[in-house]
Amino acid sequence: MATSDNKDARATKTRRRTRIQREKETLILDAALDVFSAQGFAGATVDELAAAAGMSKPNLLYYFAHKEDVYSALLDRQVDDWTVPLQEIREDGEPLEELRGYIRRKLELSRMRPRESRLYAMEIIQGAPRLKSALDGQIYALVREKSAVIKGWMDSGRIASVDATHLIFAIWATTQHYADFAVQVRAITGTDTESTFATALKTLEVLFLDGLRIRDG
Amino acid sequence: MATSDNKDARATKTRRRTRIQREKETLILDAALDVFSAQGFAGATVDELAAAAGMSKPNLLYYFAHKEDVYSALLDRQVDDWTVPLQEIREDGEPLEELRGYIRRKLELSRMRPRESRLYAMEIIQGAPRLKSALDGQIYALVREKSAVIKGWMDSGRIASVDATHLIFAIWATTQHYADFAVQVRAITGTDTESTFATALKTLEVLFLDGLRIRDG
DNA sequence: ATCAGGTTTGACCGAATGGAAAAAATCTTG
DNA sequence: CAAGATTTTTTCCATTCGGTCAAACCTGAT
Numbered sequence: 336m337a338t339s340d341n342k343d344a345r346a347t348k349t350r351r352r353t354r355i356q357r358e359k360e361t362l363i364l365d366a367a368l369d370v371f372s373a374q375g376f377a378g379a380t381v382d383e384l385a386a387a388a389g390m391s392k393p394n395l396l397y398y399f400a401h402k403e404d405v406y407s408a409l410l411d412r413q414v415d416d417w418t419v420p421l422q423e424i425r426e427d428g429e430p431l432e433e434l435r436g437y438i439r440r441k442l443e444l445s446r447m448r449p450r451e452s453r454l455y456a457m458e459i460i461q462g463a464p465r466l467k468s469a470l471d472g473q474i475y476a477l478v479r480e481k482s483a484v485i486k487g488w489m490d491s492g493r494i495a496s497v498d499a500t501h502l503i504f505a506i507w508a509t510t511q512h513y514a515d516f517a518v519q520v521r522a523i524t525g526t527d528t529e530s531t532f533a534t535a536l537k538t539l540e541v542l543f544l545d546g547l548r549i550r551d552g
Numbered sequence: 553m554a555t556s557d558n559k560d561a562r563a564t565k566t567r568r569r570t571r572i573q574r575e576k577e578t579l580i581l582d583a584a585l586d587v588f589s590a591q592g593f594a595g596a597t598v599d600e601l602a603a604a605a606g607m608s609k610p611n612l613l614y615y616f617a618h619k620e621d622v623y624s625a626l627l628d629r630q631v632d633d634w635t636v637p638l639q640e641i642r643e644d645g646e647p648l649e650e651l652r653g654y655i656r657r658k659l660e661l662s663r664m665r666p667r668e669s670r671l672y673a674m675e676i677i678q679g680a681p682r683l684k685s686a687l688d689g690q691i692y693a694l695v696r697e698k699s700a701v702i703k704g705w706m707d708s709g710r711i712a713s714v715d716a717t718h719l720i721f722a723i724w725a726t727t728q729h730y731a732d733f734a735v736q737v738r739a740i741t742g743t744d745t746e747s748t749f750a751t752a753l754k755t756l757e758v759l760f761l762d763g764l765r766i767r768d769g
Numbered sequence: 770a771t772c773a774g775g776t777t778t779g780a781c782c783g784a785a786t787g788g789a790a791a792a793a794a795t796c797t798t799g
Numbered sequence: 800c801a802a803g804a805t806t807t808t809t810t811c812c813a814t815t816c817g818g819t820c821a822a823a824c825c826t827g828a829t
Contacts, residue, residue, distance in 0.1 A: 376595070378595070494766065504730075504733075516725075547648065549710070
């Protein structure tokens with residue numbers, strides 16, 4: 336059935352996008368990421384979003400009919416990107432190297448995309464009203480799948496046995512911490528971002544792979 | 553100088569509190585913790601706060617002249633409570649046991665006070681505008697002090713050497729994760745809260761103390 | 770150059786919000 | 800119980816917010 340000329344907002348039309356549409360939508364989403372990740376959905380006003388994108392409020396609403404549409408567009412994009420590092424874990428790899436790589440990729444994502452991480456974090460903290468379905472769907476499935484892979488490694492004695500799902504949680508928590516709690520990390524370490532992430536990576540590798548207990552021999 | 557009869561809001565008077573004042577303020581703060589931790593500062597309305605506390609809006613504003621005052625009162629209380637587990641680390645204890653105990657206490661706090669954790673998390677994520685001074689002050693000082701203690705243990709070879717401050721970050725991140733991201737944890741594990749925390753504790757102990765690498769002997 | 774479709778703006782609107790004022794009700798204490 | 804202090808409610812207000820609308824303005828294909 337034709338969905339091209341119903342009463343949707345103009346920007347949601349299925350019709351092919353204009354150059355200006357593509358440019359402006361990108362511009363809006365990037366600006367909105369700044370604003371939403373710093374103030375949350377409720378804390379941001381459409382006027383602020385528009386100002387951050389360098390346009391008027393009605394102009395922004397021409398591209399996204401509702402404030403919520405901008406927010407949802409950001410969240411949707413985020414869920415996909417966020418799960419990529421986990422997807423890249425390979426069952427036939429060397430377990431410790433796979434996990435080390437996963438930690439590295441996830442930390443790198445925190446370094447490169449802290450705003451996205453904060454947006455996601457705030458959404459989850461507030462009960463994930465807008466991505467409950469993603470949680471129960473694709474994220475759930477992916478974690479289950481990769482947990483099974485990791486559990487396989489444990490059961491065959493290639494790495495120590497812990498709950499594989501909680502291991503994933505621990506990697507999420509520690510890596511995302513550097514994006515989500517960046518202000519706190521900076522206040523306490525006093526160091527610049529680059530060296531913080533370098534130290535973080537070393538610390539996390541040692542902790543997850545070797546632990547704090549001194550090994551004999 | 554006398555600060556008792558200036559033009560402060562009534563509730564901020566230095567004069568001794570009545571029974572009703574104490575009761576209602578407690579009631580309000582507990583209700584506000586529900587609301588703020590679920591919706592953030594901007595997402596909560598004074599009407600919602602009042603409704604949650606079972607009173608009218610003007611009545612709530614009689615006790616806290618501004619919405620922000622309620623929020624600040626909660627945050628202040630939180631900073632103190634939140635640092636207690638770290639304070640309890642004892643330099644003259646057995647290092648691994650001290651750290652194990654710290655993990656346990658911090659996780660227990662996430663289990664018992666998830667709302668407070670979420671409130672704190674959202675505040676930090678948003679740049680900690682209201683507790684920048686605590687970060688730069690008491691929190692900074694405490695972490696520095698305890699990091700030095702842990703570093704002492706490392707330097708004397710009693711535990712493995714990592715960056716002590718980042719070790720503390722890792723413990724914060726992993727334990728608070730179970731409060732802040734509870735919705736996600738529940739969606740993925742599907743288990744009830746009790747068994748989740750039990751599994752979490754076991755997993756974190758193994759990870760932090762022994763790591764994933766298989767020990768020879 | 771034209772003109773149809775796409776884009777931008779200024780003016781405006783109703784609802785919601787944080788808060789003020791003051792009267793009414795209740796409590797406390799001599 | 801009386802009187803003062805405290806607490807609660809009713810009413811109201813100025814502002815802000817998300818969103819609409821119609822008119823004006825571009826842009827690109829012919």
